[in-house]
Amino acid sequence: MSSEPEVKPREERSSPGGLIILSVGLVVIWMLLWGQFTWLSLITGVILALGVSIVFYLPAVQMSIRVNPWYTFVFFARLLWDIVRASVGIAWLVMRPTYVPSNAITAVPLRTRSDLIMTWTAEAISIVPGSIVLDVDREDSVLYVHVINVRTLAEVEAFEDEVLRTEKRIALALGTKADIDRVRAGSAASVTIDRGEEQ
Template sequence: MTTRKERLKATLNQVPLFLGLILLWMLLWGSYSGLTVLTGALLAVIVSVGFYLPAVELGLRVNLWYSFVYFSRLLFDIVLGSVQVAVLALSPRYTPSNAIVAVHLRTRSDFVLTLTGVSTSIVPGAIVVDVDRVRSTLYLHVLNVHRPEQVEKFRKGVLAEERRIVMALGSRADVERLRRVSGEDRSEKDQHARTQHAREKRKRGGIT
């Protein structure tokens, strides 16, 4: 049985969606009259009740420096991606070779998942084609992929984008999880590197 505080929190989480639907309705009609607001509010209620979706938990945390870094890098990526796609389109030697790349995010926030998908899709050259919300995984269609190294480079780029978003706008829980998982990833990589080094030494007849 939900408590009064939980019901209030769930209601407040629906407010951004409600206001967003009203704004979208006004933009579609190109009118900001009272009648448009009223009909938009009525439509928002119908959509919110008839097509209910789980509320997205917002961290309500903003780091100004990391926000500047995030938006600056996003703008740079958009410009760079536009130039790269234009070069491909004009190149007579271009051979289409695309790929569907799965990127498993390290956080479990719907907000971070959504913002990472949007940020990646608005950069020319890649677009989200599917989302696995349970596993926090994005599936993206990527242009001009010829080698496995390019796939891994793209995946690292998306994870770096996720990190910038978490540091700028994510909750404290998102930040802690990101740091914890990243630390585990580094430990696994270090262990793998040590194992590979030991194997190479054994092959050369060295002592481990």
């Protein structure tokens, strides 16, 4: 009885265009993290992006092949404004002698299912002082975020709404038509998983 050899499915890989766009995104994020746009940060960012792309496996990311210049400008302008505003706010908290830390960890389900948008949203949140993404549930598109200086459930919900607005700005700038339809359809409910005060 003859048996046919098992045919293994072809491994899904990112297209060259997708890798280029992801590499450019890594370089921009690297320069934003360092807070300076110099030749040194550009060169080290390119080396890092190439190293990550070569050494680590990057799953295929569906690219929309569309960039909306206006919404891209709006996203970066708002990101820079959020960084400046949050930096001033954190500095004020540090100088207040009566400040009592109060932090929260919250789960924010995103509305899109795009790896690219989820990554950009997570990086945009982490770049802004006062919040950082602790974990990502890629399968369900959920970000687990630590945020400081929140004392009420309303403040946590306001932060979650801001995360969803960030996701929407990114989707309008870089997302597919399906992504845009999802973010315009409405926000998903977020669930706060832990919250406590440090005395």
